[in-house]
Amino acid sequence: MDGLNIPLNHILLVSTLLFSIGLLGLMIRRNIIFILMSLEVMLNAAALAFVAAGAHWGQPDGQIVFMLILSVAAAEVAVGLGLVLQVQRRFKTLDMDSADRMRG
Amino acid sequence: MLEIILFYIAASIALIATVLAMTRANAIHALIYLIVSLLAVAVIFFLIGAPFAAALEIVIYAGAIMVLFVFVIMMLNLGEEGDARERGLLQPKIWAGPTLLSLMLFAELLYMISTIEGPVSMQVVTAKDVGLALFGPYVLAVEIAAMLLLAGLVGSYHLGRRYLEREV
Numbered sequence: 001m002d003g004l005n006i007p008l009n010h011i012l013l014v015s016t017l018l019f020s021i022g023l024l025g026l027m028i029r030r031n032i033i034f035i036l037m038s039l040e041v042m043l044n045a046a047a048l049a050f051v052a053a054g055a056h057w058g059q060p061d062g063q064i065v066f067m068l069i070l071s072v073a074a075a076e077v078a079v080g081l082g083l084v085l086q087v088q089r090r091f092k093t094l095d096m097d098s099a100d101r102m103r104g
Numbered sequence: 105m106l107e108i109i110l111f112y113i114a115a116s117i118a119l120i121a122t123v124l125a126m127t128r129a130n131a132i133h134a135l136i137y138l139i140v141s142l143l144a145v146a147v148i149f150f151l152i153g154a155p156f157a158a159a160l161e162i163v164i165y166a167g168a169i170m171v172l173f174v175f176v177i178m179m180l181n182l183g184e185e186g187d188a189r190e191r192g193l194l195q196p197k198i199w200a201g202p203t204l205l206s207l208m209l210f211a212e213l214l215y216m217i218s219t220i221e222g223p224v225s226m227q228v229v230t231a232k233d234v235g236l237a238l239f240g241p242y243v244l245a246v247e248i249a250a251m252l253l254l255a256g257l258v259g260s261y262h263l264g265r266r267y268l269e270r271e272v
Contacts, residue, residue, distance in 0.1 A: 006111045006152060014115040014148070018122055018141075025126035033131045033177065037138055041122055044165065048145055055152040060233040063157045064242050067234075070164050071249040075256025077169050081176040082263030088180055 011052035018045035032087060032094050036080045043073045110212055111151050117205050118144035124201065131177050135170060136202045142166040143209055150216070156231040 022041030029035060047069045054062015084094070091098045118141050125137035142165045149158035238246060 005105070006108055010111070010115075011148070011152065014118065017119055018145075021119070021122045021126055029126070031131070033173070034126070034134065037125065037134060037173070040138070040165075040169065041126075041141070044142065044145060048148065051149055051154050051157050052152055055154055055227070055229060058227040058229065060229050060237040061242075063154055063229060063234045064238050064245070066154075066157050067160065067238070068245055068249055070160060071253055074164065074169060075252050077172055078256045078260035079263065081172055082260040084176055085179065086263055094180075 008052060008056045012049055015045045015049040015052065018042075018048065030096050032084050032096050035096060036077065036084070039076065039080075040073060043069055043076075107151050110216070111148060113208065113212060114144045114147040114151065117141075117208060118148065121202075121205055132174075133198065135173055135177070136199075137205075139166050139170050140202050140205045140209070142170070143206065147209055147212060153228040155228065156234050 019042050022038045022045060025038035025041065026035055029038065047066045050062045050065040050069070052062070054060065054065075087096075087099055088094060121137045121141035121144060125134045125141060128134035128137065142161060146158040146161040146166070149155075149161055
């Protein structure tokens, strides 16, 4: 029932590596724009795992979850970039460590 | 077994571009590498028999979401410093890396088009299958996604409107 000539393990490995790079970027970068980019990379890696699993069993479910992840990413980026503009206006910097107080 | 080689090339491009994106100092340079990474992931989608997901990846991720990033970096208004940076962008060492990686993806695409049978896997999940499942058993998920997008729209409008009002 394997609809795939590429081994599923290898695609999942690539997806894991992409997710790890995104997580590492999230932890080492302090610029809010880079933090949002890392989140995009991580969401994209998760989507790759879903589509690969869907292709492995020849079912459309993986691509449906991919579309849901896509809408989550779009909504997250819209709100996140609005927050970027607010942070830049309020603190005159994009460094997230400057915005670590709740009542700045 | 050619699609396995194509898959490894696309996967390495995706990983290299992502690492380079995460380690750039300049946000625009990182964005260009991130777009290359998304294009490589789209090639992987195509190779594993999900052409609809590949098209969505390019149109929505590499197209719409990355353009949002560009707009916001533009609105942050870098001034004269930005002009100097703009001149720096025309230096070959800035655009050589992303161009090289994109050209490799383009070569893969040309190869896939030229072999009409296509090195695509046997079992392709078409857009029709996805659509039938999406508006059949998954219709509740579509409603939830619609509410999520509405919430994102209202939230970003609220944040952005206050930004514009106080700036004037």
